[in-house]
Structure formats: C-alpha cells, structure tokens
Amino acid sequence: MKIYISSDMEGxxxxxxxxxxxxxxxxxxxxxxxxxxxxEAAVRAxxxxxxxxxxxxxxxxxxxxxxIAKFGGEVQLITGTPKLLGMVEGARGCDAAVFLxxxxxxxxxxxxxxxxxxxxxxxxxxxxxxxxxxTGVNALLCGAxxxxxxxxxxxxxxxxxxxxxxxxxxxTCSVKEGLGRGAALCLTPESTAELIxxxxxxxxxxxxxxxxxxxxxxxxxxxxxxxxxxxxxDAASLVPGAMRTAARTLRFETEEALELRRFLYSVMxxxxxxxxxx
Numbered sequence: 675m676k677i678y679i680s681s682d683m684e685g686x687x688x689x690x691x692x693x694x695x696x697x698x699x700x701x702x703x704x705x706x707x708x709x710x711x712x713x714e715a716a717v718r719a720x721x722x723x724x725x726x727x728x729x730x731x732x733x734x735x736x737x738x739x740x741x742i743a744k745f746g747g748e749v750q751l752i753t754g755t756p757k758l759l760g761m762v763e764g765a766r767g768c769d770a771a772v773f774l775x776x777x778x779x780x781x782x783x784x785x786x787x788x789x790x791x792x793x794x795x796x797x798x799x800x801x802x803x804x805x806x807x808x809t810g811v812n813a814l815l816c817g818a819x820x821x822x823x824x825x826x827x828x829x830x831x832x833x834x835x836x837x838x839x840x841x842x843x844x845x846t847c848s849v850k851e852g853l854g855r856g857a858a859l860c861l862t863p864e865s866t867a868e869l870i871x872x873x874x875x876x877x878x879x880x881x882x883x884x885x886x887x888x889x890x891x892x893x894x895x896x897x898x899x900x901x902x903x904x905x906x907x908d909a910a911s912l913v914p915g916a917m918r919t920a921a922r923t924l925r926f927e928t929e930e931a932l933e934l935r936r937f938l939y940s941v942m943x944x945x946x947x948x949x950x951x952x
Contacts, residue, residue, distance in 0.1 A: 678768035678848035683734040685828025686775035719874035779807025785831035795945035817888035818931035825877035847873040906945035
C-alpha cells in the first residue's frame with residue numbers, strides 16, 4: 675500500500691494570517707512548522723497502518739516548505755515548482771490520497787484564508803456546473819489517475835466543502851473553526867496531531883474494506899473560470915482552447931480531466947502577467 679499526501683499550508687494547525695504562509699515574512703516560520711507537524715502525524719499513522727511507502731507533495735506557494743530530513747526512509751518528498759499536476763503531482767500509482775492543510779474555496783464565509791489556487795486572479799470556477807475549489811479540482815485529477823481521496827484536514831468550512839463534494843466515505847479532520855478570513859478558534863498542535871493521526875487510521879481502514887472510490891465526473895469536462903478583472907480575462911483569453919462567455923469568464927472543454935490543470939495553470943500565468951501593469 676502506497677499513500678499520497680498533498681500538503682498545503684493555509685489549513686494547517688494554528689494558521690490564520692497571510693503573513694504566516696508567506697516565505698518573505700518572519701511569521702512564515704510558524705506556518706512552516708505547523709504544516710510539518712500535521713504532515714508528520716499523517717505519515718506516522720500511514721506507516722503504522724501498514725503503508726509500505728508515503729509520497730508527500732509539498733503543495734504550498736514555492737512548494738519548498740517541507741524538509742526531507744524530517745522523514746524516514748519509507749517517505750519520498752516531491753518539492754519545488756512548477757509541476758505539471760501542481761498540488762497532485764506524483765499521485766499516479768498510489769493507492770489513496772490525503773489532503774492536509776487545505777482551505778475552502780474563494781468566497782466562503784468564515785473560512786480561513788479562503789481562495790482558489792490564486793487569490794489575485796481566480797474569482798471562482800466550476801467543472802460541469804459544480805462550483806469547486808482546490809479540493810474538488812485536485813480530487814478530480816486524482817480520480818482521473820484512479821486514486822481516491824480518503825481524508826482531508828483544514829478548517830471546519832473546508833471540511834464541510836469537501837464532505838459535500840466527495841461523499842460520506844471521506845474522513846474530514848477540522849483543526850480550527852473559522853471566525854472570519856483572518857481569525858479562527860484553534861486547537862493545539864498536540865490535539866490536532868491526535869486528530870490527524872486518528873483520521874488517517876480511520877480512512878485507511880475504510881480503504882482496506884473497499885469503501886473508498888475515486889472522485890469522478892462524466893466527460894466531457896466543462897471548466898468555467900471567472901477572473902478578477904477584464905484585463906486579466908483579455909490576457910487569459912489567448913490561451914488555446916479558451917472561449918470567452920462573459921466579460922470576466924472563460925470556458926474550456928476537454929475529454930481529458932488532466933488537461934483541466936494545464937489550462938487552468940496557463941490561465942493563471944497569463945492573468946498574473948497583467949498584475950504589475952494594472
């Protein structure tokens with residue numbers, strides 16, 4: 675059994691502010707430590723539950739936040755960016771995926787640091803008419819690889835979002851209660867380590883019983899993404915396959931789920947290029 679972990683930072687234990695997830699700020703050391711602590715608890719649970727190996731994908735910002743020296747010989751770390759599949763690079767060939775430190779989609783009330791991939795360019799997105807954030811898109815990409823997402827951790831808003839999209843077999847682990855975008859009622863690292871450890875153990879027990887299925891939508895896949903402003907949409911409309919359906923909205927259709935990531939990344943890159951001149 676090989677377990678995959680996609681590790682973000684905004685939904686990690688105790689993290690509530692943008693400064694704590696920004697590598698240029700002194701508070702980042704706290705965010706980085708909390709991300710690592712959550713991952714360590716999940717790794718410990720996976721190995722004790724019988725996993726022969728764990729693949730961790732550092733999935734926040736520059737994706738160079740985790741230290742490979744912190745983990746044992748059964749663990750592999752994917753670090754750095756860009757990566758073709760971004761937050762789920764390396765999931766292929768694994769038996770199940772765990773999403774740690776995830777956050778709710780942009781526009782979610784009382785969700786800590788809510789956004790969808792890029793807070794400066796993406797206003798909202800949907801696939802086949804279903805509005806989703808990073809959890810949904812990444813679960814769909816994992817599903818295309820035959821990998822079920824069995825457990826997620828983050829704030830209570832993220833857990834509600836993930837559970838409603840991925841179904842009752844998903845194990846959710848809330849490490850904090852969002853009081854707003856920059857405030858939360860947080861549990862201690864000792865408490866959340868136990869919650870994450872128990873959650874991974876529970877999820878793997880369900881996996882062994884055959885209760886977990888990859889998340890899938892029926893092809894063709896229709897992605898609609900709304901950007902923050904029309905200048906960004908002007909630039910992103912140059913991406914091959916983009917169809918502009920409104921002043922700030924682009925549409926993309928494909929038979930291959932993995933192509934959604936390629937298109938979305940290209941849109942964000944083009945839109946981001948306008949930021950300095952807007």
